[in-house]
Amino acid sequence: MSDSTGRYLISGAGLGAGSGTDLLIEDGRIAAVGAEAAGSNAEVIDASGLIALPGLVDMHTHLREPGREDAETVETGSAAAAQGGFTAVHAMANSSPVADTAGVVEQVHHLGLRAGWVDVRPVGAVTIGLEGQRLAELGAMAGSRAGVRVFSDDGICVADPLLMRRALEYVKAFDGVIAQHAQEPRLTEGAQMNEGAVSAVLGLAGWPAVAEESIIARDVLLAQHVGSRVHVCHVSTAGSVELIRWAKQRGIKVTAEVTPHHLLLTEDLVHSYDPVYKVNPPLRTDADVQALRAGLADGTIDVVGTDHAPHPSEAKDCEWAQAAMGMTGLETAVSVVQQTMVDTGMLDWDAVGRIMSTGPAAIGQVPGQGRPLAVGEPANITLVDPSARRQVEPSAMATKGRNSPFAGRELPGAVIATFFGGHPTVLDGRLNTPVQEAAAWSK
């Protein structure tokens, strides 16, 4: 995945705690680091004051294609990802048709190659049609050209304990992982927001924390019983953090993700009844937000996943109960992580690389992603300016979705450049061009 003519010298970028290093990019790889990189004949990117991170990998993205191209396409969604500093995304399976066959995951993978903005890694459905009745052809998807390793019915919980047990066991054959959307369905029928003090006043049906926590408790015990690994999507409650911490202490193979919006926003925003704040799982309390940050800081929560969920405006331009759930997140993720974790002193930028690149790449087994910024490694690199401040303006985003809960907020940090396989998909903070070779490969 190289830009054959492209030689780039990233000059003076901060690497983690270190300062001012040069990185030479050549033939899609990091050709030299430090003094050896300097002085070579290449297009120079002045990166003084910027942080260089391994290209970000999103654990949880909804690209909507096939089926809901009015909401997002692989092209617009993956461009949004590049703009947000990502070089790979996991595309969730709840498209139409559902990504539950080798054919659909190969189609999504192909669309990703053709778009050329990031590595699009399809997630396969656990059950046929996300219906929770019969296992989808997990092996066929794993063996397809898409090479699926993450399986999820996301949007819907694999609620049947026997089916969940079997899925966890079955994917061991190809070292897959089940990513669970933990939501006990009976406890959340008609649920509109977090159940608690605010839902009581607003008269909105509650989505209780126990509906998430009871599924996580069950699933970590199942994973222990059958010796499988399980990944928990978008952890949203303090109790879930406690359960996962307990499971990890017992040696259970569990990983977990948190979304940027759950790190920053609380249910108090729902007082406005503005559906831009409607999301699943719902925004919780400040105590939950603090517990999620602490869990991310101490490693209980492994990664950040945006749960980027674009919707057409009419899906939000209505009453709360009728509105769709979900928020966009790709183009604000780094900024929210900086504000909640870095600027608070809870994590340094090295750790941001771990939770937003190395960690998600490892869970999803994404080849060539989440690698150290070292000689010979693929040149997937994100440059962030931590001193920038910007007003979030959804209409200026690359995603089709205008449903950003951060609209109008001032957030710190900006993605200045994204290198995907040595090619700058983002330069000077703006989308540049996609990788062209990818299209050739796909033919």
Added chain:
Amino acid sequence: MRHLLSTSSLSHADSVGVLDVAEEMAAVGQREVKKLPALRGRTVVNLFFEDSTRTRTSFEAAGKRLSADVINFAVKGSSVSKGESLKDTAQTLEAMSADAVVIRHPSSGAPHRLASSGWIDAAVLNAGDGTHEHPTQALLDAFTLRRHAAQLAGRSSSGTDLTGMRVAIVGDVLHSRVARSNLWLLKTLGAEVTLVAPPTLLPVGAHAWPCTISYDLDETLRGGVDAVMMLRLQAERMNQAFFPSTREYSRSWGFDEARLAALQSAAGDTVILHPGPMNRGLEISAAAADSDRSLILDQVRNGVSVRMAALYLLLSGEHHRGTADVQTTQKGTST
């Protein structure tokens, strides 16, 4: 007041002010000519996404007595399921230059959306939204209680609040917009509130509310209350495991004849309210509803006066100025 969406945002002065204007409006209702010219040339739309002949009729009478042009706009359930209909409808009403929109909607927060989304410029009056609030019901209940208390004390109700009054709200609090609006308003007006319900029909989070919570109706009644507000119970809740049977519910939380008899034999002037429509024999017995302690018909009657006051205050700017205007107008029309 720009909009009337909830009683939780009404100050003490606002609340007493609305009730005082409602008293003025009630006085108009006693006259031979029941109409005031106050809202002549103004358009009030009753936008009902949910059937409620009672509430709609009450608002319609209120608007007409103030000489407003009243338009009833009913939206059928089938078009509500299409999400954008609230916005579309709002823009239609905006094109009709509605000055006030009285909205009844099955979704909590729909009036809020209408008022804050910029779809429409009109004043928005919440006539009941989902399981959130029903502010004019609470105002008419407060009006009814205030009059009752004034009558007992032999004084005028004007300018008074409900300080020291003990009110029990009984039944399905979880799904009741009436209970929420009443709780906030009764607290603002100085009353002490006890919510009585089976634990399944109280919201998680209600423990933080400014009231006492009880699961035992008899104990609450024995403790002495000045008013009991019975909430409507939908029998279908039984199928969602909120309670085992309507019979068991009635026995524990219904205002049945035994409880009425106990009340009659005790001292005290406890009165009974119900927002209607009643399920006689379920949450309230026919004998209780029709007893001399029942203020249920007063509630219906007072509804028009309170809604006149709300419309009048929303469409004529400031409170005290509004009150003064009513008085002048009355003088003017009675000569």
